Amino acid sequence: MKISIVIPIYNAQKIVLNSYKILKKELEDIGYDYEILFRDDASIDRSKDILEEISQQDRRVKIFSHLPNRGLGFTLRKLFDDASGDLVVYLDIDLPFGIEILPCLIQEIEKADVVLASRYAGLYSKIPLSREISSRLYYWICNVIFGVNIKDLGSGLVIFKRKVLENISLLSSGFDIHIELFTKIKKKGFSIKEIASDYSYNGYSTFSILKHGPGIFINTLQLWLKNR
Numbered sequence: 001m002k003i004s005i006v007i008p009i010y011n012a013q014k015i016v017l018n019s020y021k022i023l024k025k026e027l028e029d030i031g032y033d034y035e036i037l038f039r040d041d042a043s044i045d046r047s048k049d050i051l052e053e054i055s056q057q058d059r060r061v062k063i064f065s066h067l068p069n070r071g072l073g074f075t076l077r078k079l080f081d082d083a084s085g086d087l088v089v090y091l092d093i094d095l096p097f098g099i100e101i102l103p104c105l106i107q108e109i110e111k112a113d114v115v116l117a118s119r120y121a122g123l124y125s126k127i128p129l130s131r132e133i134s135s136r137l138y139y140w141i142c143n144v145i146f147g148v149n150i151k152d153l154g155s156g157l158v159i160f161k162r163k164v165l166e167n168i169s170l171l172s173s174g175f176d177i178h179i180e181l182f183t184k185i186k187k188k189g190f191s192i193k194e195i196a197s198d199y200s201y202n203g204y205s206t207f208s209i210l211k212h213g214p215g216i217f218i219n220t221l222q223l224w225l226k227n228r
Helices: 016-030 047-057 072-082 102-108 129-146 162-166 177-187 209-226
Strands: 002-009 033-041 061-066 087-091 114-118 157-161 192-196
Touching: 002 016, 002 047, 002 072, 016 033, 016 047, 016 102, 033 047, 033 072, 047 061, 061 072, 072 087, 072 177, 087 162, 102 114, 102 157, 102 192, 129 177, 129 209, 157 162, 177 192, 177 209
Parallel strands: 002 033, 002 087, 033 061, 114 192
Antiparallel strands: 087 157, 114 157
16 A cells, blocks of 8 residues: 655745654655655745755655645645655645554554544543634634534544545635535545644644635625625
8 A cells, every 4th residue: 555645835934854753664664655745835935945856855745846836735736746656645744643643544544535633532632722613613603504514524643545636626725625526525425534633733823814814705605705
């Protein structure tokens, strides 16, 4: 079995190297064949340079980039296309769930088509109040209008079986990629398992409630209208 780790990158120069080292060690311990795919979304810092240095020393690392900045959804869609593994793991570069939980999630994928680590499925999580309120409100809205009963729609650690991604067509370019993903996965009848996981907000985020929140809400309503 081969695992593809896909990681969107935007202005992550301060954490990308250390996160890569932590991830590589865990993957080596797990023992499966793997690849790590980074895609830089037009960072304005040294993220791309650091990634290129990493790829020169590690044949399992592949680097992609695009200009101009296109958003999380566009970046993820490209990464999904580039991945070649039997399992595809979407992972945030700041590793908010840590990485020790990865073997557990890989084991759980034997019982489901999609498995995600969840901040809101039972364990205590260290999350800024404003982010927790907005996340839970968005979950409630999506549960009502789409019937998607997932507490952590914006999870930064999700494992997909390859057949799932091959059977859905994604269009979103922004942060609303999450609800489009899970709505279409549910519509196709694939099974989803949400695993309660320790989570700690470490200050790094490409998401801003004020900047991106209104756009996500509008795009989510548009997605609902298209699928009525």
